[in-house]
Amino acid sequence: MSRIDFMQGNTACAEGALAAGCRFFGGYPITPSTEIAEHMAAKLPKVGGVFIQMEDEIAGIASVIGASWTGARAMTATSGPGFSLMMENIGFAVMTETPCVVVNIQRGGPSTGQPTMAAQGDMLQCRFGSHGDYSIIALSPASVQEMYDLTAEAFNLADRFRIPVFVMADEIIGHMRERLMIPDSVHRGERKLLGKGNLPYQADDDLVPGFPVFGKGYGVHVTGLTHDERGYPCATSPSVHECLVKRLVDKVESARDSIASCDIVNPDARVVFISYGAPSRAVEQVLHDIHNDNVGHLRLKLVWPFAESLLSRFSNAETFIVPELNMGQMAREIKRHTNRRVIPVPKLGGALHDPFDLAALVEELL
Amino acid sequence: MRTEIRFSGFGGQGIILAAVIVGRAAVMYDAKYAVQTQVYGPEARGGASMSAVIIDDEPVLFPKVTSPDVYVIMSQEGFEKYGVSAGERAVMLVDSSLVQSRPGCRCIEIPATKVAREALGRDIVANIIMIGALVAATGVVSREAIEKAILDSVPKGTEELNLKAMRKGFELAGQVKCE
Numbered sequence: 001m002s003r004i005d006f007m008q009g010n011t012a013c014a015e016g017a018l019a020a021g022c023r024f025f026g027g028y029p030i031t032p033s034t035e036i037a038e039h040m041a042a043k044l045p046k047v048g049g050v051f052i053q054m055e056d057e058i059a060g061i062a063s064v065i066g067a068s069w070t071g072a073r074a075m076t077a078t079s080g081p082g083f084s085l086m087m088e089n090i091g092f093a094v095m096t097e098t099p100c101v102v103v104n105i106q107r108g109g110p111s112t113g114q115p116t117m118a119a120q121g122d123m124l125q126c127r128f129g130s131h132g133d134y135s136i137i138a139l140s141p142a143s144v145q146e147m148y149d150l151t152a153e154a155f156n157l158a159d160r161f162r163i164p165v166f167v168m169a170d171e172i173i174g175h176m177r178e179r180l181m182i183p184d185s186v187h188r189g190e191r192k193l194l195g196k197g198n199l200p201y202q203a204d205d206d207l208v209p210g211f212p213v214f215g216k217g218y219g220v221h222v223t224g225l226t227h228d229e230r231g232y233p234c235a236t237s238p239s240v241h242e243c244l245v246k247r248l249v250d251k252v253e254s255a256r257d258s259i260a261s262c263d264i265v266n267p268d269a270r271v272v273f274i275s276y277g278a279p280s281r282a283v284e285q286v287l288h289d290i291h292n293d294n295v296g297h298l299r300l301k302l303v304w305p306f307a308e309s310l311l312s313r314f315s316n317a318e319t320f321i322v323p324e325l326n327m328g329q330m331a332r333e334i335k336r337h338t339n340r341r342v343i344p345v346p347k348l349g350g351a352l353h354d355p356f357d358l359a360a361l362v363e364e365l366l
Numbered sequence: 367m368r369t370e371i372r373f374s375g376f377g378g379q380g381i382i383l384a385a386v387i388v389g390r391a392a393v394m395y396d397a398k399y400a401v402q403t404q405v406y407g408p409e410a411r412g413g414a415s416m417s418a419v420i421i422d423d424e425p426v427l428f429p430k431v432t433s434p435d436v437y438v439i440m441s442q443e444g445f446e447k448y449g450v451s452a453g454e455r456a457v458m459l460v461d462s463s464l465v466q467s468r469p470g471c472r473c474i475e476i477p478a479t480k481v482a483r484e485a486l487g488r489d490i491v492a493n494i495i496m497i498g499a500l501v502a503a504t505g506v507v508s509r510e511a512i513e514k515a516i517l518d519s520v521p522k523g524t525e526e527l528n529l530k531a532m533r534k535g536f537e538l539a540g541q542v543k544c545e
Contacts, residue, residue, distance in 0.1 A: 006390040006400065032406065116406045176429050177386060177402040179393045278429075285428035355428050 002183045009147040009174045010035035010077075013103055013167065014043065016151035017075055019186045022101070023049035024074035026063030028056050028082060031115040032171040033105035036077035057082035061089040065098045069222065071191070071213035073155050077103035081112055083122055084129075090164050091130030092224045094248060097201075097209065099158035099191060102126075103151065103167040105174040106325075108350055117350025118171035120277055120325040124332075126166045127304050133245050135252035137259070138166040138304040140276035144178045149186075150301060156189035157259065161252055162208050168303065170325060172278040172352060194218065199229040201244075207251035253305050260307035262300050269296030271365045272317045274334060276300040278352055279323040285355040286362065295362055303330065308337035319365055321345060323353045368422045369506050370431045374448035375440030375461070377415045380493035384438065385417035387497060387515045388507060392421045394518075395511030401429040414443045421506055436504055438496050439465055440478070459499055459539075461492060474503055476538045482531060491531035494520075498535020509536070 007015070014036050017025075025040040037053070044051040050067070054060040060076045067074035078086065083104050093100055108114030109121050122129075126138050137157050139150040151167050158165040194200060194210035200220045203209045209229075212218035225233040226241045234240045265287060266272075271294060273283040280299045287297055296314055300306075311320070311334070320338065322331035323345040331344035345361070347353050371388065375381045382404050389400035404417035418431040437458040439449040445460070445467050452458055452469045460468070462475035478495040482488060494516060501512045513532065520528045 004394060006386075006393040006402075171406070172403070172429065175403070175406055177389055177400075178426065178429070179399055281427055281429050288427055352428070352430055354432075 002181055005180045005182055006177055007144055007180045008035060008177045009141070009144045009169065010105065011039050012144045012147040012180050013077070013151045013169070013174070014039035015182065016148035016186070017101070017155070018043055018047065019148075019182075020073060020152035020155040021188055022073045022075050022155060023047070024064065024067035024072045025049070025076065026052045026054055026067065026074070027060035027076035027078060028054055030057075030079045030082045032107055032174050033077045033079045033103065035174070036103060036105070057085040058089060061086040061093070061100075061102065064100045065089060065093050065096070068098045068100050069214045071211075071216075073099075073101075073159070075101040075103065075155075077105065079105050079107045079115075080109040080119075080122060083125065087125075087129045091132060091134070093164045094130065094134045094136065095224045096222050097162035097248075098164070099155075099162050099211075100164050101151070101154045101158055101167065102164055103169065106168065106170040108348070114350055116171065118278060118325055118352070119348070119350065120168070120170055120279075120329070123168060123303065123324075123326065123329040126168055133249055135249045135305055136163050136166060137161065137252060137302065138168050139261075139301060140168045140303045141173055141301070142277055142280040142299065143173065144176065144180050146301065147173060148180055148182070152186040156187065159189055159191035160208070161255070162211065163252060166304075168277065170278050171350070200231045201227060202229045203247055203251070207247050207254065256305040256307045257309050259302060260310060261302040262298055262310060264296070264298055264313060266293050266296035267313050268293065268316050269314065270294045270316055270318045271362055272296040272298060272314045272320050273358075274298045274300070274320050274322045274330070275324075276303050276330065277325075279325060279347070282353040282355045282358060283323065286358045289355065290359055290362065292366070294366055306330070306333050306337070311338050319343060321358070321361060323347065323358060325352075368420060368426070369436065369504075370418065370420050370434045371436040371438065371500070371506065372416065372418045372431055372434040372448060373438045373440075374414060374416045374444030375493075376443065377413050379415070379440050380490070381415040381440065382417040383519065384493045384497055385419040387519050388500070388512070389419040389421070390518060391507040391511035391515035392419075395514045396507050398423055398507075399425045401426040403429060403431070414441065414447045416444070416448045436500065436506070437469070438500055440492065440496060442466055457504065459496060459503065461496060474499065474539060476535065478535070478538075481534055481538065485534065486527060486531055488527060491528055494528050494531035495535040495538065498532035499539035500535070502536040502539035
């Protein structure tokens with residue numbers, strides 16, 4: 001029987017991870033994500049899992065990568081400054097095709113910025129923050145329920161694509177409490193294992209190689225250097241490098257329409273809000289209050305890879321309004337994909353957009 | 367109907383817990399929707415603390431309190447920082463043993479800290495007295511729901527003390543209820 005609880009977003013994130021079978025958490029506590037680590041520290045030992053508080057976030061993500069290679073579902077949680085420290089090893093996880101989940105409860109940056117205030121300033125960092133070309137998946141919960149659901153789903157996506165998957169929440173969603181329906185069980189995808197006779201980095205049709213779990217008889221070299229299908233470093237061959245990096249990008253980008261996850265309201269609207277995370281709640285209030293079919297909403301649950309095909313679902317749209325708790329990071333991406341008018345509504349400082357302000361903007365445009 | 371409640375007092379009074387208990391009562395025992403938030407800053411114990419809960423029969427969309435319908439104010443600094451802007455149509459419950467000011471709106475005076483100390487022997491349950499008074503005066507959640515939510519939320523061994531505090535709150539609000 002599913003049950004109802006009244007829970008904080010960060011706790012719901014940890015519960016969603018546990019329900020998805022996460023059995024390793026390595027990290028370093030940081031406001032406003034700390035409750036996730038606290039909850040995992042209390043709960044993981046009771047389900048046969050391991051919690052390690054490492055010396056810093058660099059080691060935190062490193063321990064997660066190691067745990068994942070033993071076959072475990074593994075995660076860390078952090079915020080801006082810790083996220084910056086993790087960037088090098090996130091690139092290592094990308095290059096070694098290590099499934100893992102990284103939760104970022106975003107706060108105001110740059111640097112230590114506003115530790116206790118909400119922001120969405122790391123949306124480009126999660127996509128591009130490590131060096132080199134690659135692609136990842138980022139999810140953005142807009143409720144306590146989605147903190148649970150999307151964290152659980154992040155593990156399935158990480159295993160399916162063998163990549164780091166980011167849960168890009170923010171202080172508002174992380175710290176608020178609301179109704180949570182906890183299901184009996186959550187869908188758990190299986191990590192595809194390395195087939196007999198296959199080379200360790202020999203990809204299948206989905207461009208993802210099977211996973212050789214440590215301790216199961218595989219001798220695999222796990223390296224951040226460019227490697228061939230055997231996993232041997234091969235850092236001077238242009239074709240091996242091009243082939244590898246293109247596959248790392250394509251395995252995610254070629255699936256972007258099939259993994260797209262969003263809510264669409266009033267697809268025939270002339271003015272359309274595009275949002276993700278906490279600002280979605282302000283937009284939902286506006287749509288509820290003004291009740292006008294000419295105002296639509298595209299709420300992204302999966303933000304990266306950005307599926308531009310979603311924009312064409314709004315065939316009458318003249319204007320896209322993009323409220324974000326940053327200076328227009330996703331608005332920039334949206335502009336790249338449409339010739340219709342895009343109005344960013346940046347908001348800095350930690351407060352949510354006021355629904356009255358957004359409604360006034362809509363009135364002007366209609 | 368959306369009801370916005372703002373709680374303020376000083377750190378250590380259980381201002382955040384008060385909002386959590388009311389939200390929990392609404393969601394888990396009255397089958398309503400609620401969102402609880404708080405000012406989450408580096409305030410030290412003793413500084414002004416603020417939390418809020420929004421209760422609705424339908425899912426709560428915008429999660430932040432914009433113009434509170436009800437205030438529960440438990441310290442003078444809390445009044446000055448978070449209560450002084452109360453609209454005319456709001457209702458404010460004040461802990462009259464600690465708050466000297468009075469708002470322009472309807473005010474219900476509950477000497478919660480005094481009663482907690484003198485009648486129950488523990489200052490610490492003043493917040494539960496205020497919750498009892500809040501529920502009695504506004505009916506924002508049911509008495510059964512708030513009782514269960516209090517029992518869920520207080521440390522083992524203090525259940526009876528907290529229920530007594532809640533009943534005191536109901537009594538005190540009953541005495542002052544004048545409308």
